[in-house]
Amino acid sequence: MRNRILAGLGVAALATVGVAAPANAISDTSADLYVVHAFPGLTVDVYVNDGAEPALADFEPMDVAGPLDLPAGDYNFKVVAAGGDPTVEEEVAIELDATLAANTSYTAVAHPLEDGTPVLSAFVNDISEIPAGEGKITVRHTAQVGAVDVRSGDAVLIEALANPDEADVLQLPADTYADINVVPTGTDTRAIELGDVVLPAGTNIFVHAFGPMEDETFSAVVFTIDDLHSAPAEIPAGEAGLGQQSNGGLIALGAALMLALAGAAVVVRRQTVGAER
Numbered sequence: 614m615r616n617r618i619l620a621g622l623g624v625a626a627l628a629t630v631g632v633a634a635p636a637n638a639i640s641d642t643s644a645d646l647y648v649v650h651a652f653p654g655l656t657v658d659v660y661v662n663d664g665a666e667p668a669l670a671d672f673e674p675m676d677v678a679g680p681l682d683l684p685a686g687d688y689n690f691k692v693v694a695a696g697g698d699p700t701v702e703e704e705v706a707i708e709l710d711a712t713l714a715a716n717t718s719y720t721a722v723a724h725p726l727e728d729g730t731p732v733l734s735a736f737v738n739d740i741s742e743i744p745a746g747e748g749k750i751t752v753r754h755t756a757q758v759g760a761v762d763v764r765s766g767d768a769v770l771i772e773a774l775a776n777p778d779e780a781d782v783l784q785l786p787a788d789t790y791a792d793i794n795v796v797p798t799g800t801d802t803r804a805i806e807l808g809d810v811v812l813p814a815g816t817n818i819f820v821h822a823f824g825p826m827e828d829e830t831f832s833a834v835v836f837t838i839d840d841l842h843s844a845p846a847e848i849p850a851g852e853a854g855l856g857q858q859s860n861g862g863l864i865a866l867g868a869a870l871m872l873a874l875a876g877a878a879v880v881v882r883r884q885t886v887g888a889e890r
Contacts, residue, residue, distance in 0.1 A: 646679055649724075649821050650834075652723045655694065691705050734755065747784055759776070817837065818837050
């Protein structure tokens with residue numbers, strides 16, 4: 614199973630999402646796409662290729678869609694506030710032309726920059742083979758705050774990670790890692806508490822910083838890709854093809870839902886996970 618709920622990760626504020634989809638769906642003619650809504654306070658509708666109806670309606674903050682199995686190629690996306698009219702230029706929050714390359718797994722994250730500017734950041738997911746007995750953790754800075762350190766207790770695992778960057782993927786022995794927390798670089802002020810993180814063998818955990826929320830606290834949106842013991846299709850080197858957009862508004866590339874093959878089932882649900890200390 615490519616994606617599953619990560620049991621035992623996080624505190625009450627941590628949102629995790631489980632998605633049912635075919636394993637290793639990418640091919641020489643297709644890509645897959647996860648979509649993370651990490652922009653607080655705005656629900657959107659997403660249209661693709663001038664569709665008359667939204668491909669993704671009422672896409673809410675902290676939701677995740679995918680993985681979507683999509684034909685490789687070029688796409689046009691328009692995003693409006695929920696209930697908006699994509700044919701009215703003033704109501705289009707963002708319009709994006711994007712290319713999905715074959716044999717590639719992507720995540721598109723809608724989030725604010727440090728100054729609050731809404732952007733779309735695109736990342737290539739590492740789904741390469743993981744040696745037996747090990748797992749990976751991928752951390753992406755997508756919250757409206759400056760550079761951060763990721764720590765286990767007081768020990769720094771990732772230093773000075775800036776928005777909207779992704780840290781080098783951590784490949785670690787499968788184990789439980791105690792007291793994972795995120796602090797502004799060089800401080801002891803805990804912005805995000807993930808608690809004890811269980812890293813299963815053959816799994817890549819993807820963590821996306823989220824916030825600030827209405828109460829000025831921060832959280833994280835997490836999904837996992839597992840069953841990576843055997844090598845999947847090769848990931849091409851180079852740019853992700855989607856790029857970052859900073860021309861205002863908010864994009865949720867879950868619009869590609871309408872492009873999924875007929876009969877493909879995409880099930881998305883949100884779950885709050887209790888702390889395991």
